[in-house]
Amino acid sequence: MPRKARLPSPKNALPSGRANNFFWNTLSIYIMTTxxxxxxxxxxxxxxxxxxxxxxxxxxxxxxxxxxxxxxxxxxxxxxxxxxxxxxxxxxxxxxxxxxxxxxxxxxxxxxxxxxxxxxxxxxxxxxxxxxxxxxxxxxxxxxxxxxxxxxxxxxxxxxxxxxxxxxxxxxxxxxxxxxxxGGSENKSKFAMLNPSDSIVDWVLKTVPLMGAGWCPPGMLGIGVGGTAEKAMLMAKQSLMEDIDMYELLARGPQNKLEELRIELYEKVNALGIGAQGLGGLTTVLDIKINTYPTHAASKPIAMIPNCAxxxxxxxxxxxxxxxxxxxxxxxxxxxxxxAPDYNASKQVNLDTLTKEEVASWKPGQTLLLNGKMLTGRDAAHKRIQDMLAKGEPLPVDFTNRVIYYVGPVDPVREEVVGPAGPTTATRMDKFTDMMLEKTGLIAMIGKAERGPVAIESIKNHRSAYLMAVGGSAYLVSKAIRGAKVVGFEDLGMEAIYEFDVKDMPVTVAVDSSGTSVHTTGPREWQAKIGIIPVPA
Structure with missing residues (x-):
């Protein structure tokens, strides 16, 4: 609230003339200052x-x-x-x-x-x-x-x-x-300097599939158009602070060209069939926001930043x-x-007795409930493992016939054994995948979203599998973890190697031992079913 001013005492003479004006102007500013x-x-x-x-x-x-x-x-x-x-x-x-x-x-x-x-x-x-x-x-x-x-x-x-x-x-x-x-959604930010005559819709529809599912759809896309490079990025980020109102906009109809563009992009992005977590479905985005600013006649800067689940x-x-x-x-x-877990539709897996042959039998899209002990590790741990193997140094833990979960958990509070522990984006570990499967005895991996071509080829060659946990369900996943302890690289903090003891942890077979990826087949199937955007031959 504005600060209360102390008015001059009647005993004190007030300034006159120019000094008087200065006094009252200053007093007015002082009274209104918060x-x-x-x-x-x-x-x-x-x-x-x-x-x-x-x-x-x-x-x-x-x-x-x-x-x-x-x-x-x-x-x-x-x-x-x-x-x-x-x-x-x-x-x-x-x-x-x-x-x-x-x-x-x-x-x-x-x-x-x-x-x-x-x-x-x-x-x-x-x-x-x-x-x-x-x-x-x-x-x-x-x-x-x-x-x-x-x-x-x-x-x-x-x-x-x-x-x-x-x-x-x-x-x-x-x-x-x-x-x-x-980081998963921020890493999928995109920017381009379009030609003035280029289509915004075409650029968005070309770019969104390249983002993969690491940004955890369904979410929201913020777009900034105009200004300069940094202004476009800032506008895209600021647009994500706005309320989601696409349902209301569709109900009342657009009132200007910008709202027409928002609706067109919303409908066409969802027609790509990417779906929740990239598994294929009707909803990829809940809303699309667009902010604009005047720009140079030769320029059409555009930025797009997703907000995740x-x-x-x-x-x-x-x-x-x-x-x-x-x-x-x-x-x-x-x-x-x-x-809740569907015990009729899902296969229960004992990680403590898991074999390469059982991993090779899993089918794309199959839902599993994992039980037993798994290891964790993400970017920093994989890089250190790579360096240690190159030097011929022993690893702190044996990965033979083990499953690794790409996760950096939150510290536990109260009675928890571990805090929220959802998956991190798996593609960041793609360049380490062949090393882990070839040199450590690892037989399967768990993470978020799709795998890239290099990782899929390695999974196929080693008859391994990649399992997907749902991003945006970290607290739910943590309830399946009954025990947790650090077993390697403790100095890395949340990036240390943990051993988790899990019960009925839900995952989906995202890449099977033949190299089939549900993040390819699912969106393609649903893009065809929706039927607005032709599926490339």
Whole structure:
């Protein structure tokens, strides 16, 4: 709230003339100035980070529920059911929706009549909010930020720094948007400098399939067109902070050319048949947002950034009255969807007695329930294994006839054996796949989304298999983990090698021993069924 001014005492003579005008102008500014205290800003950001870690925005839940109702693909419907069930569990248990609790983006629109009472820089204040939010002992979040992106790549341990954007605007409040952006979706960001005559629709339809499913659809696409390269990227990111309203837009109809373009892109992207988790289905995107800005006559910059199934952002306003008050969604916003293992349709697998022959018998699209002990490992662990093998050094664990899960879990709290532990994008491990299958005795892998041609060829050559767990269901997956311990590379933190003891962990055979990938066959089948975009011969 505006700070109250102390008016001059009647005993004191007021200035006259030019000095009098200066006095009253200064007093007017002083009266209208809003003072934002340092701890109010810090605590508001910390609270926002905790809030978005376990609450989906209500608009996302409502649109995903509609997608679930209309979905005809059994595999996609099952994936959406897991995401919805996970979302409600997180809201009730106040634990992260996804194990990747993101890199924090803070957008501040600072009113010109605002004054900050800070003993540090604005960046440092926002970083302290991030630090408090991520280290909260009741819901400690995974630290994923590395201080040096090129060389040492050492974890900062508190997920700082955040990415801060500040805009000066008229007014006496601070408008704040806080978002946590996961690496899986951020890595699928795309940018192009189109020719002025090039079609935006054609570029989007060509580009979306190249993104694969590592961004965890169904989600949202943010598009920025115009300005310069960096402006287009910023607009695309900012558009993801907007409410999902495609259902309402379709109901009332478009009112301008931009809304017409949004609808056209929404319908045509979904007609690609990519579907939930890339398994093939009716819904790939829940909404598409487009922001524009004037640009050079020779240019048509375009950026596209996806938001994943762990859509996390919140908006609030600081007016000087204290810490922001965040209102959680009502549990009635969630549909009556409660995923549970289907013991009739799924095959139970004992990992402790698993053989190469059994792995080779699995069929594409088959659902499995895994039981027993598996190992984990992701980017940093695979790189270290590669270096150790090259030097002839012994590995800290024997991978013979074992299954590896690509995951970096959240630390446990209270009675948990492990925190949320959903899969990470498998394609980042593609270049290590042949090494692992050839030199370590590994017989199968679990991750998120599709595998690339190099990995598929190696899987085929070694008669191995790749299993897919649903991204966006990390807390649900963690409930299948009955034991967890670090068995190698403890210094890597969340990227260490764990041994998980699981019971009925749900996965789908995504690439079988013959090299057939459901991320190829599924979308192709559903693109043909939808029948809007011809399937290439």
């Amino acid at each position: 003072v934002i205290k340092q701890d109010d800003l810090i605590q508001s950001i910390a609270d926002a980070i905790q809030f978005i870690s376990y609450y989906h925005p209500a608009d996302y839940i409502q649109h995903l529920a509609r997608a679930y109702e209309r979905e005809q693909s059994a595999a996609a419907k099952d994936a959406i059911a897991q995401i919805l069930t996970n979302s409600r569990m997180c809201a009730e248990g106040r634990r992260p929706i996804c194990q990747d609790t993101g890199i924090v983006n803070v957008f501040l629109k600072v009113g010109m009549d605002v004054r900050f009472e800070l003993s540090c820089t604005l960046q440092e204040a926002c970083d302290e909010g991030v630090r408090r939010g991520y280290l909260d002992p009741d819901n400690k979040l995974r630290a994923s930020v590395l201080a040096d992106p090129i060389f040492d790549r050492k974890n900062t341990k508190d997920n700082t720094p955040c990415i801060l954007h500040v805009e000066l605007v008229p007014g006496n409040t601070v408008d704040v948007q806080v978002a946590s952006k996961g 762990a859509t996390r952002h919140v908006h609030f306003v600081l007016d000087g009255s204290g810490v922001a008050n965040l209102t959680p969604p009502s549990l009635s916003d969630w549909p009556d969807v409660h995923w």
